[in-house]
Amino acid sequence: MEKLEKFKKLGLSDNALKALRKKGFEEPTPIQQKTIPILLRDERDIVGQAQTGTGKTAAFGLPIIERIKEKSKIIQVIILVPTRELAIQISEEINSLKGNKRLHIIPVYGGQAIELQLRSLKKGVDVVVGTPGRVLDHIRRKTMNLQDISYLVLDEADEMLNMGFIDEVEKIMKSTNPEKRTMLFSATMPKEILRIAKKYMGKYEFVAVEKETLTVNLTDQIYFEVATSDKFDALCRIIDIEHEFYGLVFCRTKVDVDKIAKHLVDRGYDADALHGDISQYQRELILNKFKKKRTNILVATDVAARGIDIVELSHVINYSLPQDPESYVHRIGRTGRAGKEGTAITFVTPEEYRRLLFIKRIAKTEIRKEKLPRIKDIINTKKARIKTELKNIIKSETYNEYIKMAQELLKEHESENVLAALLKHSYQDELNEKSYSEIKDFSIDKKGTTRLFVALGKSDDII
Structure with missing residues (x-):
């Protein structure tokens, strides 16, 4: 004690x-x-x-x-x-x-x-x-x-x-x-x-108590307009578009933290959950894994994340919009440290837009609107990552035990066909565009109401 x-x-x-x-x-x-x-x-x-x-x-x-x-x-x-x-x-x-x-x-x-x-x-x-x-x-x-x-x-x-x-x-x-x-x-x-x-x-x-000065440094701040039902798919897109994602994901409740962390693990991500019901012993184990980058995603509540100090975070994701400007600044202050620029991303639903404006005004910060990464762009990013990984393996020359099998395959098939078959075998699921759900595109106007964009035409008896 x-x-x-x-x-x-x-x-x-x-x-x-x-x-x-x-x-x-x-x-x-x-x-x-x-x-x-x-x-x-x-x-x-x-x-x-x-x-x-x-x-x-x-x-x-x-x-x-x-x-x-x-x-x-x-x-x-x-x-x-x-x-x-x-x-x-x-x-x-x-x-x-x-x-x-x-x-x-x-x-x-x-x-x-x-x-x-x-x-x-x-x-x-x-x-x-x-x-x-x-x-x-x-x-x-x-x-x-x-x-x-x-x-x-x-x-x-x-x-x-x-x-x-x-x-x-x-x-x-x-x-x-x-x-x-x-x-x-x-x-x-x-x-x-x-x-x-x-x-x-x-x-x-x-x-x-003395009022803190709300300042935001070395952090690129972005928000995405997302329906509540699309938040998880939006999170996956953001993680996958990055060459190296190492970030904190903030949720409002313990139930949300457990649910999001479980969904991420089920999708194959290295993620952990951190909230007030976790014992001190478990907390230390989870944080130690995260600091050593054995997990690269930590889903947490504000209370559980209190006192966390991790220098090299690339991202802070506000899965749930924080309640107030101070919480926003405290959250995103965990990225962009040690002279590096991190990225703070906030999901905003139509109901939350006025609160986002309030946070921007009080925190005296600019949070710019962006469009979510397209599925095609994510697949291209993954392909580039795979090429880099393969080039690194070739440079390392740690593949000798597979040379004989490669020679046998090349005697029977064209080299492009062999390589394409291997890529399909190894990365078919990862490069499948159908693994991503479509996300509804909408825009929130300045009054906080929503304009949905729906694909309709003559065959729908609209025009």
């Missing part, structure tokens, strides 16, 4: 330290150092100014886990967030931090079948991470009771303000236990946020 000594000094239990060790944490971030002792040792509310990517979730999540009861059958904590992606991300993070403590944590957001949420709520939930609209919907339906909560967390309060959720937030706050403890976290502190703090919070401690 030596590496976790600083966490231990904050007052965390052995259960919390074990959970942190499993996740690969070594020492607390500034916001964690400032927030955790306050939440563990006294009853003050907290207003924290910190951007995403600074460890806010663990800063409030760890002390909350320490202080709430197991098997209470009532909602003890409500965490409000601006987006469903963040609701999923934070609920997963808190689940991974709870260790052996028996707590039921669920995300609640619009777009998910409400029946699933109702079933979970009826069984009894300790922590709800939700978007304001869906939480308020449950309150109105009387399917969510916040009268007995011990903690209310407003995360990314300025984003909730920007997205027009502040009225819903206030209505929810009025529906909660007045004796609760409140934590408000925001990257910026506009007047409206401070008004809410003053109106609804008791004596609070203001905690701030």
Whole structure:
């Protein structure tokens, strides 16, 4: 536990330290150092100014886990967030931090079948991470009771303000236990946020950490417009068009990480998965393999990739668009190191286009649009790679045991036919254009809507 000594000094239990060790944490971030002792040792509310990517979730999540009861059958904590992606991300993070403590944590957001949420709520939930609209919907339906909560967390309060959720937030706050403890976290502190703090919070401690400068260096940044259903095929094209691909692929959830890594392995790629459910021992083995290039693709969540430092990465792929500009910069900052230019590639669906614009604006960076590699170009790249490999074998003269067989074949057949047959035998599957699926071509306009391009003509009774 030596590496976790600083966490231990904050007052965390052995259960919390074990959970942190499993996740690969070594020492607390500034916001964690400032927030955790306050939440563990006294009853003050907290207003924290910190951007995403600074460890806010663990800063409030760890002390909350320490202080709430197991098997209470009532909602003890409500965490409000601006987006469903963040609701999923934070609920997963808190689940991974709870260790052996028996707590039921669920995300609640619009777009998910409400029946699933109702079933979970009826069984009894300790922590709800939700978007304001869906939480308020449950309150109105009387399917969510916040009268007995011990903690209310407003995360990314300025984003909730920007997205027009502040009225819903206030209505929810009025529906909660007045004796609760409140934590408000925001990257910026506009007047409206401070008004809410003053109106609804008791004596609070203001905690701030220095804002990072968002800079992007030595990285070529590209985005591709891709439908969700085509993302995996797009990923395969990007890997195959490169002569040497050595990269990190970021997904939003552990389920996605496992699924994508498995699909890659099934397709013959050297890939591994890394997320919060993987033990520290396995994590070290996986990272050691990746650093030694025994695997060339690592599929990971943001949390699991924390602290990874690999110098020669050629690519970072945002399979899922990051939640915020800070996460984007942290992700792509892993490529283009040591004076080399790496490539950062982001897949963008129509629903995510506005978030891409937000990331570009806040990170002050240019991310240019490109078209996915064509199947024909990928096959040509593979042919060039095969030629290079064969030339290297010829130069190495490590083929003596095959000379006799070659001479026998050449006595019976033309040399071009022998070589063509060998190439077919060795590379037929790899050079088969049909191994790639067609990807729908569409363009997202500046309003974030989608224009599909469909091949139709006279025989379709359209013209």
